[in-house]
């Protein structure tokens with residue numbers, strides 16, 4: 452079979468490799484890869500210092516966003532041949548820490564967790580892969596290729612869940628939500644806000660094209676600057692990873708606001724901030740700022756549910772390209788109007 456591989460930390464090492472077919476260990480599913488989704492983490496693994504190969508190996512199979520079809524399932528696995536599945540990216544550390552032991556590997560305490568296609572485990576960018584049933588998430592057939600959006604949606608599902616946990620600290624009935632960044636994570640955060648029947652506004656720099664169109668089709672407001680906002684958001688999902696946007700938005704929130712940070716800045720950019728004024732605003736407004744990363748099984752299941760409830764045409768608009776495996780590096784080169792780029796794994 453063929454696979455997209457890379458030597459993490461070695462720019463220029465990306466390849467399409469011929470690898471032996473994987474053989475499932477007892478109890479495991481054998482899966483035929485359909486699509487892999489590409490995100491900025493993959494760019495970091497391919498082009499910079501991010502990522503670690505599986506123990507004892509130089510190369511790693513890339514990609515953590517998956518969709519596959521089960522081709523072999525043990526009788527007691529709960530899966531059947533032909534089922535569509537997505538693999539869970541983060542796996543509990545081997546010790547495990549108390550969080551991992553409780554199934555909350557997204558909150559791993561000792562930093563020894565592994566991640567498929569990122570940290571110590573092969574990803575899903577191969578024509579066949581194996582997975583333990585407990586790390587396989589069933590996706591209904593009716594979602595078709597849209598199932599590849601499950602992993603990025605799980606990130607957003609967790610973000611909404613975390614915000615809703617924090618909201619329970621007081622009376623909180625948010626109406627207006629701001630999402631900063633109209634990439635896949637921002638757009639999916641906006642979708643989940645509309646599914647909760649909230650007034651959703653998205654801010655991104657781009658002035659025209661697929662991103663503003665998708666926001667408007669969702670029935671959300673689109674803005675190219677925070678200065679355009681004529682309201683104070685009660686809930687914010689920050690997906691740009693821009694330090695400037697983060698601190699700007701913290702000064703604009705309503706009382707008792709919750710700001711969820713989802714984006715990585717990845718760099719040592721410095722900026723001048725009015726630190727005292729921001730502190731006073733956070734304290735006097737009872738504001739909360741929280742960061743969130745990764746997802747556990749509950750979030751993947753929630754993500755499948757959210758995708759299933761969404762408009763298929765709109766979701767399809769998020770997938771801007773399907774690049775063949777033989778040319779997968781093309782998927783990492785940004786093109787105009789890209790939202791979510793995918794790699795088609797089948798021949």
Ligand SMILES: [Zn+2]
Pocket residue numbers: 489490491492515516
């Ligand atoms: Zn990703």
Ligand SMILES: [Zn+2]
Pocket residue numbers: 543544547548549550551552556558559560561562563564
């Ligand atoms: Zn752990």
